[in-house]
Amino acid sequence: MxxxxxxxxxxxxxxxxxxxxxxxxxxxxxxxxxxxxxxxxxxHNSVWDLISSSDWSPSKGKFGFWPFIAGSLYVTIFSFLFAAPICLFAAIHLTQFSSKRLVQIMYPVIDVLAGLPSVIYGVWGILVIVPLVSNFLAPIFNTSSSGYSIFAGGIVLSVMCIPYMLNMLIEVFNTVPVGLKEAALSLGATQWESVKHVVIRKSYPGIISAFGLGIAKAFGETIAVMMVVGNSVMSSHNPFDAGYPLPALIANNYGEMMSIPMYDSALMFAALLLLVIILAINLVFRYFIHKTQKQ
Amino acid sequence: MNRLKQIEEKIFRIISGFAAYSLIAILIYIIAIIFIKGFNALSLDMITKTPQGGYYYGGEGGVLNAIVGSLYISIGATVIAVIIGAPAALYLNVHMIKLKRTQNTVRYLLDALWGIPSIVYGSFGFTLMLFLGMNASLLAGIITVALLVTPIMVRTFDEVLSTIPKGLHEASLALGSTRTETAYKVLFKQGFSGFITAILLSFGRGIGDAASVLFTAGYTDLIPVNLDEPAATLPLAIFFQLGSPIPEVRERAFASAAILTIIILIISLGARFLAKKYSKSNLK
CATH class of the missing domain: 1.20.5 (Single alpha-helices involved in coiled-coils or other helix-helix interfaces)
Known part of the structure; x- marks a missing residue:
């Protein structure tokens, strides 16, 4: 036994x-x-050439990834600009100002937002954001757009990143000791001043990390972006034109990759590039988050 | 001066409240749009029939093939994730309990692993598939999705296991049980709510992910019977139907999206409910 x-x-x-x-x-x-x-x-090519060259003609054996990397960066920056302020203020509200009841309601909301598949966000983007961009936003800026654009991709992506960043920001703000805030309040600071000067300053590394991880998440997102971003190589810097991010390149060409020589290698290189970039960002910022949590 | 402070306070309270409530509004907006658009074309045929002849030109049929394919893939992947992930999470909390530093490093690496996008898993699954000489099939899809959900499984289960008081663990060892018995008979039971959450989270992620099955599972109008047959999946069904120029087919994409949303809503809310239910009976 x-x-x-x-x-x-x-x-x-x-x-x-x-x-x-x-x-x-x-x-x-x-x-x-x-x-x-x-x-x-x-x-045939050095890694640097592959990343920095803009010449993409697979049938001639030329693979320059720069337009796609630039497309990815462009969409990601837009999504960050939309998502970051909303996340920051929502996290401040939920951890500092709001009632217990709102927090109880918000957790399932964040859960469901985080759980919705990216293809659903894509469908929503096509139904709502694409028409919004082409009929409403583009005319404001005096351009015409089909709606399938970097800008639309950025909006959809920002909504997808919000629950992810928000969750981390809430955790970061919750690690700030209550005593510190109370000390500020007892010295005559208003609620907002104590948030501004104590909570935010204290959790600065955490905020930066949450933003960094949000950017990494946006950088690798595939299907939703691919559905609204137009998928043609950028010809200008106009955000109302179509773009072609790296993940969309991989997903879109899997059908033909076996028929052109080296094409499959090129797409796997794109995947490797994504892996390296995102893993590096994750390792760096996760390190800060773990450090703040241990304190 | 004091008035200025109060105005600033007011403004920022309004801004932050607005940001918080806007999230609820966005969620309701997304779900409302999907349901309103989807329920137009949603019929019993959609969920009980596979695509018939001429389906992609507006003919008869439904997306049963995709629903079943998605269920097969995510159930298979979740089973593999349980077999690989649950022991790993238990190991982290039983055998490594004295090594705080190592524990933290492992959690750090797992978190970083969670961040790898699904398209990378999809590409790797594809390379693995070619390496093993397989075709795009149910099995290849299951393996790829399993790779994707295993870190989620480990980390979610671990989150609950790590809150279990050390005394319980020590009591079990003091009574003479081996570490395996401590892991499966004490910690597993105490952390059961976390296990349920982990399973549902992995399942939900598996059923909704498109980028990882794009290369590996293939697509077919038939319901797969064997592991080596290709399988359709719901996200890809939505994606492909939406690309069609025919309005009826696009309508069906919206209906499929509504089906997927309902499944995900049931899973997310079910996970909350079950986690609450099972954590009630825990020892405190």
Whole structure:
């Protein structure tokens, strides 16, 4: 009996370690897998050329990723500009000003917003944002637009990032000791002043990290952006024109990638690029968040 | 001076309140739009029939193939995630309980892993599929989605396990149980609410994700019977139908979106309800 229990313990312990190590090695395995696939591409081009060149003609064997990286950056910056202020103020309201009841209502709201699949956001974008941009916003800025544009992509993406950033900001603000705020209030500061000078200043690294992680999330989002962004290489810097972000490039061309030589390597390189950029951002900012939580 | 302060206070309270309430408004707006558009074309046929001949030109049929395919893929992926993820989460909270630093590092890496976008998992799944000599199939889809949801599974389960008081763990060991018994008979039971949340969260993520199954699961009008057959998925069904120039087909994309939204709403709200229900019976 005793013997059997020890054997079971050994086997299960072994399985637990194996799963743990496998999960932790996953980014490395994914990176290596994608690198092996992208390998043929490096024989003719240097990595720097691939990233900085703008010449994209797969049939001639020329792969310049810059237009797509720029498209991704452009959409991401727009989404950040819309989402960041809303998240910051909503998080301040929920952690400092609001009643308990509103917080109770907000948690399921954030949950559902975070849980909605990106394709649903895409459908909503096509139904609401695209017409809004083409009929209403573009005329204000004196341009014409089909609506399928960088701007529309940015709006849809910002809504998708809000629950993600908001959750982290709420956690960050909750780690600020109540005593600090009370000290400010007892010195005669108004509520808002104590938020401005104490809460925000105290959680500065956390706020930056939450924003950084939100940007990383926006950078890798695929389907929703692809549905509203127009998917043609940017010809100007006008945000009301179509763009072509990196994830959309991968998702859109999977059908033809086996028919043109090196095309599959190029797309796997794009995936590898996404992985490296997003993992790097995540590792840096997660580090700050973990540090603030430990304090 | 004092008046200025009060005005500033007022303004920022209004701004921040507005930001908070606008989120509720956005959510209601999104769901209302999807439902209003979707319920026009939603019929019993949509959820009980597979696409018949000429479906993509406005003919008879429904998206049963995609609903079943999505369920198969996300159930399969969740099962794999449980087999891999639950032991890992327990290991983190039982065997590593003395190693605070290592624990924190592992959590940090898991969080970073959570941030990897699904298109990267999709591309990797595709490479893996070619490497193993498989075709786009149900099995390839399940494996890819399992990779995607396992970190979610571990981290969500771990979140609840880490709140379990250390005394409970020590009491179990003091009574002479092995660490495995402590893990599965004590911590697992105490953290059961977290386990349920983790399962539903993984399932919801699996059913809604499109980018990871785009390369790996393929698409078909039939309901898959074997693991090596391609499978349709609901998000891709929405995506493809929306690309059609025919209005009836587009209408059906909206109906499919309404179906998917209902499934996700049930899962998200169900997860909250069940987590509450099961954490009631916990030892305090």
């Amino acid at each position: 005793h013997f059997r229990r020890r054997i079971v313990d050994k086997i299960s312990g072994f399985w637990m370690v194996t799963t743990m190590v496998t999960i932790l090695l996953m980014p490395v395995i994914i990176g290596v897998g994608l690198y092996i696939k992208a390998q043929p591409l490096f024989e």
